Amino acid sequence: xxxxxxxxxxxxxxxxxxxxxxxxxxxxxxxxxxxxxxxxxxxxxxxxxxxxxxxxxxxxxxxxxxxxxxxxxxxxxxxxxxxxxxxxxxxxxxxxxxxxxxxxxxxxxxxxxxxxxxxxxxxxxxxxxxxxxxxxxxxxxxxxxxxxxxxxxxxxxxxxxxxxxxxxxxxxxxxxxxxxxxxxxxxxxxxxxxxxxxxxxxxxxxxxxxxxxxxxxxxxxxxxxxxxxxxxxxxxxxxxxxxxxxxxxxxxxxxxxxxxxxxxxxxxxxxxxxxxxxxxxxxxxxxxxxxxxxxxxxxxxxxxxxxxxxxxxxxxxxxxxxxxxxxxxxxxxxxxxxxxxxxxxxxxx
Numbered sequence: 001x002x003x004x005x006x007x008x009x010x011x012x013x014x015x016x017x018x019x020x021x022x023x024x025x026x027x028x029x030x031x032x033x034x035x036x037x038x039x040x041x042x043x044x045x046x047x048x049x050x051x052x053x054x055x056x057x058x059x060x061x062x063x064x065x066x067x068x069x070x071x072x073x074x075x076x077x078x079x080x081x082x083x084x085x086x087x088x089x090x091x092x093x094x095x096x097x098x099x100x101x102x103x104x105x106x107x108x109x110x111x112x113x114x115x116x117x118x119x120x121x122x123x124x125x126x127x128x129x130x131x132x133x134x135x136x137x138x139x140x141x142x143x144x145x146x147x148x149x150x151x152x153x154x155x156x157x158x159x160x161x162x163x164x165x166x167x168x169x170x171x172x173x174x175x176x177x178x179x180x181x182x183x184x185x186x187x188x189x190x191x192x193x194x195x196x197x198x199x200x201x202x203x204x205x206x207x208x209x210x211x212x213x214x215x216x217x218x219x220x221x222x223x224x225x226x227x228x229x230x231x232x233x234x235x236x237x238x239x240x241x242x243x244x245x246x247x248x249x250x251x252x253x254x255x256x257x258x259x260x261x262x263x264x265x266x267x268x269x270x271x272x273x274x275x276x277x278x279x280x281x282x283x284x285x286x287x288x289x290x291x292x293x294x295x296x297x298x299x300x301x302x303x304x305x306x307x308x309x310x311x312x313x314x315x316x317x318x319x320x321x322x323x324x325x326x327x328x329x330x331x332x333x334x335x336x337x338x339x340x341x342x343x344x345x346x347x348x349x
Contacts (some may be wrong), residue, residue: 016071044075046219053086111252126240
């Protein structure tokens with residue numbers, strides 16, 4: 001009997017409701033896997049209607065799924081952070097999605113703001129469940145001149161080692177040459193000394209790979225001046241969050257930035273990096289390509305690398321034919337871009 005992959009579709013808010021259906025049709029067209037999907041009502045509308053963000057019964061139900069395909073979260077009617085922490089971060093932590101994968105890939109050279117950059121293919125591995133994001137801290141004497149705010153940076157050996165090892169394993173499997181650790185160990189002498197020691201220990205097990213190191217400020221400069229010197233990057237939650245948005249800008253913007261939140265032995269989640277863009281919601285002008293590329297990452301995770309490559313090739317095609325939305329210099333609607341991708345895939349069968 002054919003193994004069925006269960007996918008939870010979570011369009012979320014704003015343009016998420018437009019891009020997820022479009023991207024999902026592309027994914028289905030590209031893959032030979034048998035997929036089963038269910039639409040989950042999570043986001044601002046549910047929260048405003050019921051007061052619920054991520055009910056326990058939904059978390060329990062998601063345990064039987066292979067992946068979550070997420071659109072976007074955020075709504076001007078809801079205080080910032082409620083949906084993002086209550087759904088996105090909650091899913092990352094609940095299902096121990098410790099590896100955040102962010103490709104830094106240039107699909108069309110005229111989209112980069114950098115001079116003389118013709119091609120780029122870097123993979124960032126961002127630790128996804130520790131650091132400042134765990135929410136440990138507090139406020140003393142709030143609202144007074146003596147107010148003190150504390151936010152705790154927490155790193156564990158287990159957390160650091162598994163993301164570092166995951167990056168090295170991926171680099172070896174994919175035939176890459178170099179893994180670069182990005183930290184701030186010259187200042188964060190406790191937390192990032194742990195990263196240094198673990199990185200050196202794990203790197204010794206992969207003699208075929210070059211183990212490199214950059215401080216985060218130097219890394220930010222290198223990403224602008226010479227991003228092609230990077231190959232595979234592993235870094236902390238906070239630095240990964242910031243640097244990968246810089247990486248997206250280098251490659252043409254958030255409209256092409258996809259992300260995978262990975263638990264190799266459990267539920268993983270795939271999403272575009274951009275927000276819900278409520279100002280253009282319901283206008284059918286949203287760019288679906290980041291979500292489509294997240295779908296490609298999802299197929300790779302599910303074991304269909306051929307389907308993933310088909311999606312990647314289709315994205316190359318529509319970009320280089322300029323069959324894209326206005327933000328990328330085209331004139332097509334969100335739906336029309338999806339149809340162009342599907343037509344390309346149909347022709348490749």
